[in-house]
Amino acid sequence: MAEYIDIGVNLTGSSFSDDVEDVISRAVDAGVRRMIVTGTDESHSEAALALCERFPGTLYATAGVHPHHADAYTEHSEHLIRDLCRHDSVVAVGECGLDYNRNYSTPALQRAAFESQLELAAGTGKPVFLHQRDAHDDFIAMLRNARPKLTGAVAHCFTGTAAEAVSYLDLGMYIGITGWICDERRGLDLRHAVREIPLHSILLETDAPYLLPRDLESKPVKSRRNEPCYLPHICTSTARYIGVDSEELARAALANTQRLFLPESAGLESI
Numbered sequence: 001m002a003e004y005i006d007i008g009v010n011l012t013g014s015s016f017s018d019d020v021e022d023v024i025s026r027a028v029d030a031g032v033r034r035m036i037v038t039g040t041d042e043s044h045s046e047a048a049l050a051l052c053e054r055f056p057g058t059l060y061a062t063a064g065v066h067p068h069h070a071d072a073y074t075e076h077s078e079h080l081i082r083d084l085c086r087h088d089s090v091v092a093v094g095e096c097g098l099d100y101n102r103n104y105s106t107p108a109l110q111r112a113a114f115e116s117q118l119e120l121a122a123g124t125g126k127p128v129f130l131h132q133r134d135a136h137d138d139f140i141a142m143l144r145n146a147r148p149k150l151t152g153a154v155a156h157c158f159t160g161t162a163a164e165a166v167s168y169l170d171l172g173m174y175i176g177i178t179g180w181i182c183d184e185r186r187g188l189d190l191r192h193a194v195r196e197i198p199l200h201s202i203l204l205e206t207d208a209p210y211l212l213p214r215d216l217e218s219k220p221v222k223s224r225r226n227e228p229c230y231l232p233h234i235c236t237s238t239a240r241y242i243g244v245d246s247e248e249l250a251r252a253a254l255a256n257t258q259r260l261f262l263p264e265s266a267g268l269e270s271i
Helices: 020-029 042-054 067-072 075-084 107-124 136-149 162-169 188-196 228-242 246-261
Strands: 004-009 032-037 059-063 090-099 128-133 153-155 174-177 202-204
Touching: 004 202, 004 228, 004 246, 020 032, 020 228, 032 042, 032 228, 042 059, 042 075, 042 090, 059 075, 067 090, 067 107, 075 107, 090 107, 090 136, 107 128, 107 136, 128 136, 136 162, 162 174, 162 188, 188 228, 202 228, 202 246, 228 246
Parallel strands: 004 032, 032 059, 059 090, 090 128, 128 153, 153 174, 174 202
Antiparallel strands: none
């Protein structure tokens, strides 16, 4: 069985409050032996670390403030993220970036919070776990300035065009692919874009509980809820559109994820 690491799971949300242990067990049984829990604000970043302490060696975490919550980003947020990054199980700063689609926080506040978190990542030596929606020009400009100081970066849950993918690759970034590629209605741009992403730059994620693959052959465990156990399905679908064997993609994504987030295990085939 191939081994996977899901780089983006939202296990601290209410969708998993009743059965997180079963969710993790199903994932491990499916070959998803490690998962990175996404921190989206102060409380969820702390909760992500707490989950890591319950499931050491299986769960890792990010610490950051999503652009939707940029209006709540304060000096305390900065100190908290820095403190969380001192833990070995916190492997990235984020989820951070820009989202002009809904502007839950103003663009100016989003840029300020993003700039601060880019500086935190540079200062702590952690890579950045990035979010961008309808803000590509500002996003890429800020990243271009920060990139020389960053150890690494991934465009989480990429759904953009081939041109956007190339602009990230030009900055030496990784690109995270989700079950969006399984959506025959909305995933057409992504299906074309993945052909531009070399195997050494691709990562795999579910973004669970969101983005349940629409082409699952069996019904999900819970209606409409995505889980990390479906990551092998996303790998198979992505491999088909790239034009490679799914096992080859799985090996590449695993090596890339270890290289970016878990360099201490980069030479290990399993844990």
